[in-house]
Amino acid sequence: MAKFKLKIHKGVLVFILLLVSILVLLAPKHYTTKANDIFYKTFAGILQFGSDFHFEDLSSSAMNKRTIAYEEYEKLLKENQVLEKKTKELIRQRNKIHSWYETATGTRQRLPELGPGYIWAAIISTKAEIGQLTIDRGTADGIEKGQCVIGQDYVIGTIGDVLGYTSKVELITSTAQNLLVEIEAFDEDGNEVYKRGFMRGDGTGTCKVNGIETSYKIESGNFVYAVDMEGFLLSPMIVGKITSITYDSQNPLFWDIIVAPSFDVRSLEKVFAVTMQPEVNK
Amino acid sequence: MKWASLIILCFIAMILAAGNMLNTIALTSLFIKPDLFVVLLAFFALKGENLYAVLASFVIGLCADIISIPMGASMITFLLIGFALNSMNKIIVIKRMFSAAVLIFVLSLAVNYLRSIIVMFATADFNGQFFIKGLGISLYTAILGSFAWWGLNLASDFLGFKTRR
Numbered sequence: 001m002a003k004f005k006l007k008i009h010k011g012v013l014v015f016i017l018l019l020v021s022i023l024v025l026l027a028p029k030h031y032t033t034k035a036n037d038i039f040y041k042t043f044a045g046i047l048q049f050g051s052d053f054h055f056e057d058l059s060s061s062a063m064n065k066r067t068i069a070y071e072e073y074e075k076l077l078k079e080n081q082v083l084e085k086k087t088k089e090l091i092r093q094r095n096k097i098h099s100w101y102e103t104a105t106g107t108r109q110r111l112p113e114l115g116p117g118y119i120w121a122a123i124i125s126t127k128a129e130i131g132q133l134t135i136d137r138g139t140a141d142g143i144e145k146g147q148c149v150i151g152q153d154y155v156i157g158t159i160g161d162v163l164g165y166t167s168k169v170e171l172i173t174s175t176a177q178n179l180l181v182e183i184e185a186f187d188e189d190g191n192e193v194y195k196r197g198f199m200r201g202d203g204t205g206t207c208k209v210n211g212i213e214t215s216y217k218i219e220s221g222n223f224v225y226a227v228d229m230e231g232f233l234l235s236p237m238i239v240g241k242i243t244s245i246t247y248d249s250q251n252p253l254f255w256d257i258i259v260a261p262s263f264d265v266r267s268l269e270k271v272f273a274v275t276m277q278p279e280v281n282k
Numbered sequence: 283m284k285w286a287s288l289i290i291l292c293f294i295a296m297i298l299a300a301g302n303m304l305n306t307i308a309l310t311s312l313f314i315k316p317d318l319f320v321v322l323l324a325f326f327a328l329k330g331e332n333l334y335a336v337l338a339s340f341v342i343g344l345c346a347d348i349i350s351i352p353m354g355a356s357m358i359t360f361l362l363i364g365f366a367l368n369s370m371n372k373i374i375v376i377k378r379m380f381s382a383a384v385l386i387f388v389l390s391l392a393v394n395y396l397r398s399i400i401v402m403f404a405t406a407d408f409n410g411q412f413f414i415k416g417l418g419i420s421l422y423t424a425i426l427g428s429f430a431w432w433g434l435n436l437a438s439d440f441l442g443f444k445t446r447r
Contacts, residue, residue, distance in 0.1 A: 010332050014365050017340045021361060025354025025404055026345075033354040039348050047301035124298050129313035129415065134300075161351055168351070203415075205311040266305070270390070 026035075029161070037163035040134050044124045044166075046133075085270060086120075089153065117145065118272045124166065128265045131174025131201050132159070136272065138165040142275045146224065148233050151271035152263045155226040155237045169271070172239055172261055173201040179240060180227045183208060184256070185216040196227060199239070199259060210248065211258040220245055224259050233274060238262055284442035285333055288326060290347040295319055299368040300349040314418040319346045319360070320390045321427040324382075325434045327364040328371050329443045335371075359393050365403020382431035387424035392421055 040047065046263055048276050068076075119142065121135035137143050147159045149169045157171040158179065170177045195218075197211040209224065220243065221280040225236035244258040298304050298344040304315045318344055326338040343360030347353045367389070369372070375381050394416035434441065 008333065011334060012366075013333055013336055014361065017336070017361050018358065020344070021354050021357035024357060025352060025400070029352065033351060035348045035353065036351060043297065046297055049301065049303065124304055126302055128305065129308070129315065139305070
């Protein structure tokens with residue numbers, strides 16, 4: 001039987017395929033991202049392989065630090081258990097003071113607590129070079145675009161594209177991220193204020209904050225907080241620390257602030273997404 | 283040309299590119315990783331016959347698009363560059379690993395920059411680091427890709443390419 005041979009001019013084939021590609025590019029994302037969603041959901045197990053391994057762990061100094069004598073391990077374990085008890089007691093006292101404060105002032109000051117409104121998600125793949133993660137939760141789990149994502153006790157980013165069963169997290173270091181943040185500053189009279197500005201990732205693992213006037217004094221090493229937003233985040237949470245402050249080269253009346261994220265993207269394994277709280281107005 | 287071997291190689295490239303395994307060999311704070319799809323494009327576009335090389339380039343671009351957003355940018359890029367490369371397959375003869383590295387470097391530059399431009403037009407999102415990242419990715423891909431090319435060349439018969447005598 002003769003082998004099937006394609007009888008079409010090469011240029012015509014290229015034209016047809018180019019047309020198809022352009023149509024796919026211009027098609028609504030809702031349809032074209034289904035393939036992306038299905039792929040990540042189907043192969044999540046294989047894609048996660050290798051996330052625990054770090055090249056620097058192979059160095060001899062790192063290997064030596066991994067094992068310690070059993071007696072020292074026992075000693076550290078006991079100290080850890082004592083510290084855990086003390087931490088729990090301090091948290092209990094803090095919550096008691098917060099409740100009292102809320103009752104006395106009639107305002108909400110409680111720190112976010114785990115409960116309905118938070119969804120744990122595993123990281124399927126990490127694309128640190130573009131500041132993006134793929135997590136195994138999507139619209140089927142109540143995830144929506146713009147929701148905050150928390151990892152290692154810091155805000156690490158927000159939900160970008162949401163698919164049926166997976167979502168993309170735009171880290172704060174992504175160039176697509178534009179997060180409203182606040183920084184501790186001092187005005188001309190020496191009063192402590194929290195200045196707000198937009199923080200944008202620069203694609204190299206750090207972020208930049210612009211729009212804060214140089215009339216406010218800001219110090220390197222200060223924490224940067226994601227602003228609390230109704231329906232998204234109950235209270236400000238740390239996103240990073242200031243590493244450098246210079247005058248903006250394009251507008252010297254404003255600061256050019258470089259922020260290093262507080263989380264380590266390579267060691268992130270699980271995160272949780274702050275989903276909309278039903279009792280808070282959207 | 284055996285389509286099954288192309289699909290299997292594309293699948294392996296998809297798993298490596300989309301997963302975390304390549305993160306272990308990523309370099310610098312820019313997390314530069316080799317682009318495996320470019321190596322496949324270089325091999326199949328250069329070695330394949332006219333129409334099948336064009337189709338293979340399209341399929342490789344499709345596989346690259348499945349693991350990225352927006353879909354379509356890689357399909358356009360790989361199709362155009364694969365077509366151009368296949369048109370020159372009588373002029374370009376790769377006999378040494380160094381030649382393969384140079385070819386992969388040039389291809390990777392073209393693919394990365396063209397794809398970045400298309401994505402910028404499609405999403406209106408400008409990445410100021412794309413020039414440096416593209417250069418880094420191309421260098422890294424060229425170095426590792428030359429070894430992959432050597433391996434693919436050894437398996438030419440299995441992949442369905444007749445070796446010229």
